[in-house]
Amino acid sequence: MHFTINGTKYDADPDIRTSLLDLLREHLGLTGSKKGCDHGQCGACTVLVNGRRINSCLTLAVMHQDDEITTIEGIGTPDNLAPLQSAFVRHDGFQCGYCTPGQICSATGMLDEAKKGWPSHVSESLDGDIALSDEEIRERMSGNLCRCSAYPNIVDAIREIAGEDA
Amino acid sequence: MKTFDYSRADTPQDAVKGGAVGNTRFIAGGTNLLDLMKLQIETPERIVDISRLALNEVEAMDDGGLRIGAMVPNADLAAHPQVIKAYPVLSRALLAGASGQLRNKASTGGNFLQRTRCYYFYDTAVPCNKREPGSGCPAKEGFNRIHAILGTSDACIATHPSDMAVAMRALDTTLVTLKPDGDRRRISIHEFYRLPGDTPHIETVLEEGELITHVELPPAPAGKQAYRKVRDRASYAFALVSVAAIVAVDDGKIANASLAFGGLGPMPWRSEAAEAALIGKAPEREAFEAAADALLADAKGFGSNDFKIPLTRRTLIAVLRDLTEDAA
Incomplete structure (x- = not known):
């Protein structure tokens, strides 16, 4: 293969x-x-x-x-972190770090989906502009669990990058 | 996981030729099938990969309806401009299901064929009539918080887990299939699923090797649409109760009502009696209560899921109120 x-x-x-x-x-x-x-x-x-x-x-x-x-x-690599990776470090978006690669890959895909205008379960309008509020980020990232429960900081990290993209 | 022979189909015709051989499964997104194969609940000898078939278009039909290829991922269908515009109940149902990752992979055709998430079906150490016909059903006297209250039998009280299929049922969807002999079939979603009776392992009318190729939605029905899902978590959980509703009010009376329910039965549930209780009535509490009475007339709880009966009533009334409050 x-x-x-x-x-x-x-x-x-x-x-x-x-x-x-x-x-x-x-x-x-x-x-x-x-x-x-x-x-x-x-x-x-x-x-x-x-x-x-x-x-x-x-x-x-x-x-x-x-x-x-x-x-x-x-x-990204340890010497050249992707912006999302740096943001996770800055915002302390993990404790043990086991879920972090999945969180970063998922957030990368998620930001792209939002850029395409895909609505989510919590979007008020199905065809409006997508503003990635905390509620939107949480809903769109609900397929990634963090058993250390670093969720508030994960949301902070993703919000920072989403804001830069917008 | 038991091993299997794998082949990739290039055309639907190739796929059904492969699928006609006994104990073969088609794989599209694979998000449910592989999960079940890991647990050896599904043990196919052959896997036919249909994920590359050119069945990934959403096209407008001449009659004003929409034709959806069976391989269209759930995420794409939910975000499709035509679906958002004409069938928002379908977008909402899709977005209420699973996670972003799963919606990217799960296919339209496969979503109809999801298996139940009954704990006993998943636990190969205990009996289950759906998994091992004739072995028994521990759910009836066991933990049955998530189980069905309508359409159950002595053999099985499992629910169908899909959100998408609930909206599809409210929308009077037709499934188009291809059979190994080359024949095509058009199956109304109202005829597609089977009640469990004493054969809960047979869930649909699909024949061996028959492949869902398309799904057709009739022109968008008049009225407002909504999908409301009640679950144990705010996101990424199966429905305890869900309601897909399309309601039109004309001149102060309900002119049209289409209601389908998730979490209640072995299939996406539709109640003509509940709809009939609404037609011609003023969109008020009395009519909504009558619709709930009609829907739940034969409802039966099994202990831990008794709460679903009042929860369904309240959810239905809330949805009907939300959909008609501007018109009342």
Whole structure:
């Protein structure tokens, strides 16, 4: 099987049952994406596929051979953090950090969705402009759990970047 | 997870050829199927990948309706300008379901076929008639807070989990399918799901290898639309009760009402009796109470879910009030 991850081509021959998450972590050594629940409930495994955020634990690697996959390793590096990553550090948007790669990937996808004008469950109007209020950010990020409960600071970090984008 | 043979279909015709072989599952978004395969509740021998089929368009139809490809992701459908404009109840229902990540992956066709989230269905250490026909149903005397109050049987009291399908039922949707012999079928959503009876493992009228290719919405009905979902968390939780409602008021009387419910039954629930109780009546409390009475006439709680009966009544009345208060 052939994969394109963070712009790099990889060859791998995993068992057909291998999830995209297990391919990344166990076969390609890209351990930034985390396994929390392995059932799509916690969001720790969130990656971007063709720019869209998905749960990498709930999809088969074999189904993504022709896709552009972006993981946290492709979003920023320790020497060159992405703006969202810097904002998480500035706002103390984590304690243990296990959910953070998923939070960052999810927020990256989420900001793009908002830019496209996608409404959410809490949007008053379905076709109005999207202003990313705290309520909007919380609703749009509800697929990412943080058991340290750093939610207020996560929202602060995302709001800062959303404001810069606007 | 049990192993399986995998193939990717390039056309719907390819897919149904593959799907005609016993114990095969189509995979589109896979968000529910893979979850169930990990737990070995689903153990297909063959997986046909339909995620690349060219069924991802939303098109206006000549009659004013909308034709939705089965592979359109839930997120795209919710944000589609035509859906927002003419079928806001559908956008609202989709946005009330799952998380951003799941809506990006889950397909329109697959959403109809989600399996129940009954705890006992998910727990392979206990009996379940849906998972192992004839083994029994511990939910009836067990923890049944999330379970059904309408349409249940001795064999099964599980609910259908979808929000999308509730709105689709209120909108009189038609599902278009392709069968392995090449025939196409058009199935009204009102005929699509089966009551559990003594065969709760058979949930729809789909035949072996039959593939949902499109979903067709009739022209937008007159009236205002709303979807209201009551759940244990503010976001990312299944419905305890949900109501999809389309109500038109003309000259001080309710002229048209379409009501569908989630969280109450083994399928997205529709009550003609509740709708009939509204038609021709002034949009006032008395009519709303009568509609709730009609909807809940046969409702039966199983202990922990008894609260759903008054909760449904209040939710329905609140939705009807919200939709008609300008017109009253």
